[in-house]
Amino acid sequence: MASRSGFFSVVAKELKRVFTDRRMVLTVVLLPGILIFVMYSIMGEALGRLYQVDEDYRAQAYAVNLPASFEALSEPAGLAFSEAGAGEVAGIKADIAEGSSDLLVVFPADFEASISAALSGSPGGPGGPGSPGGTIPDVQVFFNAGNIESYAAFEITAALLDAYKNAALPLFSVNAADEEFNLAAGSDNPATMYLSSVLPMLILLLLFSGGMGIATESIAGEKERGTIATLLVTPLKRWELAFGKIVSISVVALASGTSSFLGIMLSLPKLLTTEMMGVSGEGLSFGYGFGEYALLFVVIVATVLLFVGVISIVSAFAKTVKEASTLTMPLMILVIFVSLSGLIFPGGQSDWWVYLIPAYNSTQCLNGIFSFNIESWQVLITVCVNVLATGLCVFFLTRMFNNERIMFAR
Amino acid sequence: MSEPRKALIRAQGLSKTFKLGAKQQRIERTRERVRVAVDDLSFEAYAGEIYGLLGPNGAGKTTTLRLLATLIRPDAGDALLAGKSVVQEPEAVRATIGFLTSELKLEDFFTPNYLFDFFSTLQGVDPSVAAARKDVLFKRFGINEFAEVKVGELSTGMKQKTSLVIAVVHDPDIIIFDEPTNGLDVITAKVVTDYLQELRGAGKTIILSTHIFSLVEKLCDRVGIIIDGRMVADGRLDGVCAGSSLEDRFFELYVQESGEVA
């Protein structure tokens, strides 16, 4: 009788409807990404001007064991170092972290002597007095990437050290120790700060609005046009229709979300300005690996399914696409509030019950992932809760498809 | 009758009332809260016959057919289609019927070709059987040259033919057809009525609704006259007419039921 392929037929039909329609592909998939890219790039230009370091600014820079030859290099570059003793290091680092000082460079004692000893080609090689155990002398540069002036001073110093290194042969290293040199408090890092607070909000909103456009069209639209009734007189199981709709709409919402996400990521360098991003290599970069992206994907898929499930139910109540859009507005506002909560509450909250709250758990997870502050059990609970909630949505949507008063309301 | 007859449709005391919303009350200028659309309707339709439900506007014809097609559930009573109850086994019923009414639309975006395959799959038709059937039906209704044209771009007649073909992708034993010739020109209407006769010849059970006397006289073996949701006459066409014309007989019944013809 009814074939088990009903579900797949519904999914295939829905996807064909969107992805073979040039207008749909443009408006649902391509346009969101392009719009965001353009918008953010323009915003980035404006912000970039805002974040320029004042030309007259003199950085508060300190150096321990400052070699005269390096001072001769740095002065023309506009960096005047104050000499500091080894005992002051901790205090200066604290100042940098809070923003009252900008930079601290710690050279090893006898830095110049060890370099020249090495240069003179003594058979001991780079095993002079400054480098016990035969290690290369290391120069440490402390800075605060959350502070524009500090980061600019860091960039200059890094470039100078580079030049110095080229002249002196690579006989020393910079920031080689396994230590945090960026003294910005974790979330102060402008890139991670932005990513962990604003991005989750944007992602949730984009996913929701993507799902909204397509779900209202696919469910309320089919009701309005009378095409769903044609499906309802076939032996197609109602749950196959409900599940098929939710899955296929989710795929489209994901495509739309991915496009938006790409738009964000591609325009981020412009938004945060190249310097702040630390594209030059030292200091900061996103540093997200496969693990973060995999978690991100899992959380996003679970979230989209839930969003689409809820919007589908609301759409099934509506008689027209217009009515469905109106009915989903309050939900949209709710999602805005929930995602805004990410700006107030830090991500990766440790109470397990937090992850039982749909939508809020997604914000928490996204925040946590972007700020490297996530536990796998948090993602696990979130995904389970959202998948369960989606299951409930399928159940209710099935009941609604079976309800003649809802499906054939006059 | 001595011939062995198989009642493929057996309606038993079907009743359906609708709650009227405030908006609908205003539109229809009525204070009543509920509308009795179908009232204790019983009849039978047989294999190899065309059964016609004849009645004026609002009599409950479409509602009756929607009940048979399991789009809506009866408040009371039941109907057995090929032995399956519309109340107990709606899914089994759906597999044995082809339902056609203006309420069921095809998605404008898709082509007849795609939709035929899609609905064949939903009906669980074997792909090779479906392909052969599509060949025959598309040729029969001249859909071939429009097979790849989106439904939204088809003419009304071609749309109707496509709907008809898609309603029978699974070669159902029972065909339920609401107002089969509504909105069609005489040529397309003839294609449709010819096909219904062909289906009867193939032993199918057909039930249609109409308010057109000539259509009943031309096509139907049996007729049920329904007025205000109630069956006022039911039987073989000649039996119901009892010597007079169908039209005269209808007005006679109508005056009996609801007083003067307004």
Ligand SMILES: Nc1ncnc2c1ncn2[C@@H]1O[C@H](COP(=O)(O)OP(=O)(O)OP(=O)(O)O)[C@@H](O)[C@H]1O
């Ligand atoms: N979903 C509904 N909600 C409320 N009232 C309804 C609904 N469907 C039908 N009705 C009412 O039930 C009655 C019977 O309607 P039905 O459509 O079955 O009549 P019909 O015989 O098909 O008429 P027509 O010849 O105009 O198509 C009408 O009064 C109609 O207004």
Ligand SMILES: [Mg+2]
């Ligand atoms: Mg009708």
